[in-house]
Amino acid sequence: MTFENSREFAKQLDAQDALAKYRDEFNFPKVNGKKTIYFTGNSLGLQPKSAKTYIDEVMNDWAEMAVEGHFFADKPWWDYHERFSKPLSKVVGALPSEVTVMNTLTVNLHMMMVSFYQPTEKRYKIICEEKAFPSDQYMLQTQVKFHGLNPDDVIVEVKRREGEYNLRNEDIIAKINEVGDELALVLIGGINYYTGQVLDMKAITEAGHKVGAFVGWDLAHAAGNIKLELHDWNVDFAAWCSYKYMNAGPGSVSGIFVHEKHHSNKDLPRFGGWYGHNKERRFLMEPNYDPNPGALGWQSSCTGVLAMAPYLASVEMFEEIGMEALFEKRDKITAYLEFIIEEIAKEVNGNFELITPKNLNERGSQLSVLLHGEGKSLFHYLMKEGVIVDWREPAVIRLAPVPLYSTYEEMYEFGQILKRGIQTK
Ligand SMILES: Cc1ncc(COP(=O)(O)O)c(C=O)c1O
Incomplete structure (x- = not known):
């Protein structure tokens, strides 16, 4: 034009x-x-503007029903987070069972690392981008140390070429191939926060899988902004915040994606909690952890309904449009x-x-x-x-x-x- x-x-x-x-x-x-x-x-x-209405609804239910709101509010609180599955799956190109909302972004990346970073003597390296958002760098360094490893030995940054502002997809793929069977995980920002560059997530995911690694994405700048097809791209996991393009308010809850292929694997390590436990049996107060099927099996704490309310207002607007x-x-x-x-x-x-x-x-x-x-x-x-x-x-x-x-x-x-x-x- x-x-x-x-x-x-x-x-x-x-x-x-x-x-x-x-x-x-x-x-x-x-x-x-x-x-x-x-x-x-x-x-x-x-x-x-609708955020206030959604928050007021929770505030009123809390005032009028207190604890009864968990089950008897118009939008009951005990499974409020499940209202996101369908509309949010359309935002990130997933099956409804592959997404949920919980915690905040960096916390969720940590939660995903618990499941998808299991270093062994042979396979322990992580590929990320040079100058990743600082929170991701700190998250990776501390996860690596948590496993008793040295970040300098483990974290491999893909660099921009001399004189260029953007990463080249082919350089990321070449690095994946070079690290090969030492590579445990690729974890990169789908959109670079500094330059706004969108990476070829499909090709990079495919390359990571070819050498036997898991591939996850930080989609802070991507959710609600660009077309995502996380299920079809075969991405293992992703997490994003809701306060940027998704308009859910400062520090509001984060979303996660876990691919369907991992859902029935109850042996994947997780940091569980009662909201991740078998939904039908959550209130039976059983001693042994039995994770929910789907992304809901990565929940841990009871969910912050007041923080989710504006996100729900926004997600429903995305669905309408x-x-x-x-x-x-x-x-x-x-x-x-x-x-x-x-x-x-x-x-x-x-x-x-x-x-x-x-x-x-x-x-x-x-x-x-x-x-x-x-x-x-x-x-x-x-x-x-x-x-x-x-x-x-x-x-x-x-x-x-x-x-x-x-x-x-x-x-x-x-x-x-x-x-x-x-x-x-
Ligand atoms: C790319 C990226 N990753 C991670 C974060 C950290 O998010 P949070 O503070 O919600 O954990 C941000 C925040 O702006 C971000 O832009």
Whole structure:
């Protein structure tokens, strides 16, 4: 599509936008009395207005029923988490039995490592990406130490090539083949948090399996953002948070995926708890642990219903809209933002570049702009003008237009503010 850098053109795109009505379903922070241009849905998604209704429902049930709410609330609490199985399975391309929600992301990655990282003398190495999100690095290091091993001997990072910003899928696959039968696990971020690059999860999963390793994905930046087909890709496990593209609120519960092929294996090590125990027999208070079939067999504690309530509000919105409609707008609005940034760069001779891949299969919503000249003052200018972006050291501004609530006119408006920011520095 040929784009134009004009307000009229952007407005035309908004007029044709099938998802435009969903913008009103979100609360926007304001700066100088005006709705902000919110580009940090990749960090903390906006609040769906329905979140409050879902939370109030739990609060009212708690006030009126107290303990009886576990069984007699409109949405009983004892199996509230099971309401996610169907809608969330559509978000990540899974069978309903393969997903559940529990804990938070890093905790869930630890829980998955308990099952899927069982080092032996011969097979003990882990492949991850260079500069993984720090929490993943700490999680891996501490898991390795927990097994009495040295992270330097175990963790193999795949590096970017000299002068390149993005990882090459072929380099990851080559590293998998090189480590070969010493490889126990591949665990990588499906989308790189810094550059917004989407990896070829299908090919990498296949390569890991070929050498006999398990393959898991951190989908923090992928869930609700890109097309996932975890079941068909034969992924062993995955975990994601719900507060980014899934708009479930700060620190809200995380989702997990465990492939069906592992469900009947009750010998896989797990850190159990009563909510993972055979659901029909949970309240019999039996002494021996018998995990539920499916992802529900990885639950441990009773689930945080107040934290899940806004997630349920959001997941139901995703189900109503359908993932394909989201992806269609995502590609168009992100391409429009890319066009605007490139136009402004030409107009003002801007000293910055986009480091996110151009290929649509290799990116979702996020565009990362590397500033060579402007520095942090530009970031501060944008924030002061009501453009909410985020800054990642040493010099990257991340921008994620979100198909549920961003408009094309905002992309145009952002370009004008960016231009003023560069000209007035
Ligand atoms: C890629 C990635 N992994 C892990 C985390 C950590 O998530 P949590 O603090 O919810 O455990 C984040 C948080 O932003 C993230 O972006």
